[in-house]
Amino acid sequence: MKRRDLLKSAFGLTAGLAGFSVMKPVYSADDWVEKGPDMPNVPITKVTNRCYYFLAQDGEPSPSNQGFFSNPGFIVTSEGVMVVDTGGSLQIGEMLVRQIKTVTDKPVVKVINTHIHGDHWLGNQAFVDAYPDVEIYSHPKVIQQVKDGAGEFWVGFMSRNTNNATAGTAVTPPTKELHGGETIKMGDTTFKIHYLGKVHTDSDLAVEVVEDKILYSGDMMMRRVANMADGSFPGSISAMEELANMDIKTFIPGHGLHDGKALVKEQKEFFEVIYNTVGKYYDEGLSDFEIKPKIEAHPFMQKVASKWPGYEHTIGRFVSDAYHEFEMSLFS
Template sequence: MSSMGRRDLFKRAFGLTAGLVGMSALKPLYASDEMIIRGPDVPDVPVTKVSDRCYYLLAQDPEPSPQNFGFFSNPGFIVTSEGVVVIDTGGSVQIGEMILRQIKTVTDKPVIKVINTHFHGDHWLGNHAFVKANPDVEIYSHQEVIDQIKNGSGEFWIGFMQRNTDNAISGTVATSPTKVLKGGEVMKVGDTTLKIHHFGRVHTVADLAVEVVEDQTVYSGDMMMRRIANMADGSYLGSIDAMDQLAALPAKQFIPGHGKHDGQKLITDFKTFCEVVYNKTGEYYDEGMSDFEIKPKLMEEPFMKDTASQWPGYESTLGKYVVVAVQEYEKNMF
């Protein structure tokens, strides 16, 4: 049966997303117990090589949709002499399985560690596939990721992804990390040194960056990107400070959670964006303007017109960014 035929079958058989979410969330199903009804396989996404050890799968779309099967963030992997370390696993078991297939196009070495950069589900729901392939795989994250999943984040993200993909992630089970990273750790994996960085509240309170020392490359998760995305869990001032700390690292390449990898320009662009949004929002707020009056003012700023206006989500999401900036500015006033 074709992928589209399977998807039509799911819709006829279950009708409502809620039924599918309940089915996937209640019964963990791994290697020895396959789901009878599950979403279609995700088409292979080619591997992008950044350095001798560092790779990622570039997601072309900024948001989940039925057409992209929920693949809209960048999973990455590091090939060491001991085995493969995966950085983020995508938003479904099917995406995780696709990542595993693509890793095999580069190396036959086993996946021995997974690191989830934060608690947004497009970066960790694919954990299911890695546990299914190897129940002993080590999955790491900040403690807050584990706490969020324990307190209902898994069900929320499965529901979110189901609604936005026409149930393409059916069969995915929320699979939590089991090992904790706080930031500051140095992990020696065969011939490769990984430094873990945590800068406080940036995109979320749980963001981890993974520095691959020998390759001068950093997987930065969603701490910076050329995309107007979810800022509700983050901080503008925290992001600005984190950009300074990332810029101080001895790295030449940065692999974001969304969009193409780049050098220091990725950092400076996102820092400038955060500074313009936060500082200008504060100025206009002090003049008595409301958030809907501030948005058009921001859009006239040179950086916004010349650079940020080209980023996905600019027109649709910038207003939400202003609201969050107002809330943070008010909080910092008192």
Template sequence: MKRRDLFKSAFAVGAGLVGASALRPLYASELMEFKGPDVPDVDAVKVTEHCYTIPAMGPHPTPDNFGMFSNPGFVVTDAGVVVVDSGSSVQIGEMVLRQIKKITDKPVVKVINSHFHGDHWLGNHAFVNANPDVEIIAHTKCVENLKGGQDKFWFDFMQTTTNNKITGTVITMPNKTVEGGEEFEVGGVKFKLHHFGQVHTVSDIAVEVVNDKVFYTGDMVMRRVANMEDGSFRGSIDALGKIAAMDVNTFIPMHGTPDDVKLINEGKEFMETIYTNVAEMYDQGLSDFEMKPKIMALPFMQNVASQWPGYDDTLGKFIVVAIKEFEQSLFA
């Protein structure tokens, strides 16, 4: 009997025995009396005519980098600025605003949160402080997850990993939801929002800046091996294949540096390498511990992925998630 058939039999016996519970989310009702330190300025990098990115201070959140481990981006137009991801705290959001003011006196008119992980939305607080009427956009499932407990989870995570340096940040939710496919124009610059299903999360929104042929990817692709627990390997492979075929010249990830389509192709190959080999080794009866050294020995992993932050520490978790997804696929 193949391992997948054995798993099906075991699953049939145990199905329905697992329950789930959800905690009611907690929200800050007023500003805290104390506030963590300001984040040092990190100059924005101009990528194209309208598009900028602010480089992270490190690949993981630490007290030393104030939780500034992703790359907030922004697009400057004649009518205002569109921000893509607001950072991990009110302090990071304030720092982003300072960098914007170095470049333009136009106000921030829209903030787009690419998904519900905390380094992409906790900075919303700063933008609402600066402009109470600012539009904060996210996918419907992003808001659903935040209201389902991810808001407090990510606030607590960022507090813990930064030694409370995000103190003063108030949970500030998106105020406009989208489904993907929406188009809008600001100051002569055309934007398209894309949603490909479950990729890094179920709520990923990518932002295409049509005029500049630029694509802000969120965390659907990155040169970093980090969190895959909310994602899908098959969804990532499918989405990255579609993105690679788009009429785009420059891709701006929220972890890593801007690049051409090579970024997308390498991200796709990384996911394919893990998932296809896990599927093959699963039927051979190998455990995750046995799979890991075999996968790490593959040429792409040795020559490319091994250079990414988090590779040695996190690849094993990716393999565990891939095994779970493959097992679930057996019943699809």
């Protein structure tokens, strides 16, 4: 994004609230830099001899983590490297390229972006810079939403939340489509692509590494409470049922530690507690803010979900998103 666009959007944000003179602008000329600082190396988590990922320590972007708060992954095959998600900035992408080279001298030949949220694909730029022939894939809805302006939104989001540490990041969208159901063979490794409908967003792809029984699930599951505004509660519940029935041993989520089927089970229960409780009390005439404490009092929420990053600040928004989805379902 160009500087004048940043300033324009900063003005738009503040002017809508109160007198501009009393508001601190989001950016000032003093803050402006052409390119933010390098991203320090994040250690690689090795899951099997071919499957790896970079574990995000934080649940949200901040100046101190420079926008690194999701889990990019990579798989080393006999015919090169497949990358699943590239992080949220040019600098993060460059760090991934650097770190992958410590594991293998094979080139990155394919990248899959699991969904539209920018923390999963704004690092694409670094892979195109390092490997000009790399093929970048996503669900076609990601490509369309970037054409409609989602990329600029995410560049601005990352910049605002990191005090401009991600400066220099340019929207570099995927260009090749995957719809789900495809099998991709790369030498000794077989990938299966899964699309389960509207789950965390309407563009979620999961990448199965068949030989290792591993699934890179994107944000369809994670022990974190962050954003359901683009997703579906019933869609998530049925997706978790499908994932639980797959021949998978290890799930690598979009955020947080990898785990076995317990991760799917917990994620399913989380969405069920919210959606079923909303449905029950909706019928009794309660509003979303009256239902929220009943959900928070549920033993699963008390014992499990309340320990996840983001729970305290975001559970209210999840309840109102579920409430609206439930209400809409009555009229469709």
